Amino acid sequence: MSPSIPARRGLGAWARVLVPAVAAVLVLAGCGSATPSTPGAGAAAAQADFPVSVKHAHGTTTIKQKPKRIVAVSWMSLDVVAALGTVPVGVDEQWGGDKDGYDPWFRSAVEKLGGPLPETLNYGNAGEIDFEQILSLRPDLIVGLYSGISDVDYKRLSEIAPTIPYLKKPWDGGTWQEMTRTIGTAMGESRKAEALVSDVQARLAGVVREHPEFTGKTFTYGVALTPGATEVGLYLDYDARVRLLTELGFTNTPSMGAIAGTAKGTNWYGGVSLEKLDTIKADVFVAWANGPKEVEYSLKDPVFSRWKPIAGKHYAFVQDEALGMATSGPSVLSIPWALERYVPMLADAVAGKGATGADS
Template sequence: MSRPFRRASRAAIALIALTVVASSLASCAAAQDTDGGTAQQASGAYPVEVQHAYGETEIASKPERIVTLGWYSQDVVAALGEVPVGVEDFSWGNVDAYLPWFADRVDDLGGELPEIIEFTDAGEYDFEQILALAPDVILANHSGISETDYKRLSEIAPTIAFATSTWASDREDLTLTIGTVLDKEDEAQKLLDDADAAIAAAAEAHPEFRGVVFSYGWFLGEGETSLGLYLPRDPRVPLIEQLGFTGSPDVADLSGTTKEFYADVSLEKLGDIDSQFHIGWANTTDDVEHTISDPLVSRWAPIAAGSYYFFTDQRLAWATTAPSVLSIPSTIDDVADALADALPASN
């Protein structure tokens, strides 16, 4: 597929026959967040209640068997010392089914790599497989699950969806929410502090990034007449901003035009997007060549000036796509060096 890191909404599936045990809600003190859901917990004890786009989910006791869907959540779970029993497949481009930092962490924990959640021929989650894993909780904090998916998953186990937008989350809020669900809030905060310190060190090492206006998007697929650019609510954008770059105001202005994590910009209007340095995602160097050689894209200011970088190394592409407390310490220097090498001295 030409679109990086996008999955179409899955069609409704046949209802899985399950007996749902209703549990009573307990009054709890609220700890509000904006993009990771609202987690509520009474003095570190269960039950935990998390608000998200599809309602509110209660976690009655500490989860032991965890399934993660989408990207990002599996890293946080592993960083907090737990090994999920099921995760999604990450084998796009030149990475394996498991992201390298996740696999290394599981090995450090002495655990077994989790089962890969499969998809049906119709592109739907294999709900029967998830059911067989007998999860205590399903974490889909950074995902594109539909409301139908959520309802079906909730019949298997308490499920936490994204807070507001599909495939968009805030690193701090997501990490703290999962930390609360696992009763490891202090550990979660320490992981966040360490990740921020690593980013700050990389930014200090590259003062040339400061103030450079950037855009981040994907490659131009065959026959496409628009270029997808990631919006500020996508985790890629704030990560690059933390390195010292400045997000394009013109891209930010597109945030109100869609509920997605990206905006499609017509190639005819690409010149209206102010960007001094364009970052792209691509499967191969052929994808890059096809994109930058397009007559309209080639005239866009950053491309015309040779001021661009495309992540064809999927390890680094994933490191910026889902910049987690687990991935950042092991990749941020490589990401920063790659961008620095591509940034023209004139910027």
């Protein structure tokens, strides 16, 4: 269900263009509405009384009582559930996770809650949901805001438990703030959700104050090249990792229209040929890479290496898998974890020091 690095389940190979993660997450433009409180209503949002209803792309889901057994079938959703005080009973295995498939910020949150760690979900070769496994977990709520849950999947999942899929379109769960508030509404934890959002926003604002050099710098986010590549994958403006950079003070490339024009269907990325790369304007290039070989190959490519942000060493390649996940699928748990690792790389990129993420 959830996307994975380098590709989301069920998508073509070149869709290495990940992955978060990460619009919200994140990401993304969409907002759940709820009764009696509405996600995003501000600090005064009241703690929800049940039942509550959440509108989404497949209709409206009503949760009759506070959920205790929650299955998260997508990125970021599991982080929000844990941050709001409940350990999910089932989650997607996380790219960049430890040997058990859990990212460090999620494992830490679960340990603080007293565990146990949740069961990881199974998928078929084409990304099919294992409905029997989910049924066996006896959930009373299923959340998949950053997912590609189809209408058929939604109907089957809803037969098991109230289900909240993406809010507007596949792989578009709303911003990390909207996701937190939406899940907070569903869990009856609107006040706690608002407090979490405020805390993380304050941390991001602190980075902007401490790094005024970020403000106004244009950027584009993409992926490292692989042997034989003839184009560079670049993410659209609603993608989670793109939105995170704008929250850190950067300005999205003025060439986004050209990038978006190459996107196909519901893809969250476009592809620009190497020969036309100089038409993409950006002060800084940020990307994820599957290890140092991809970074080395990219920097040695005779065309790519002449592109202005690469030639001037205004680039940051994220190689560390956990950091890649944290910034591709930003959440109220992963953002604080990521900042101390990500911000120095971005500072080096702005300064023309060429951050390769080797020590991240």
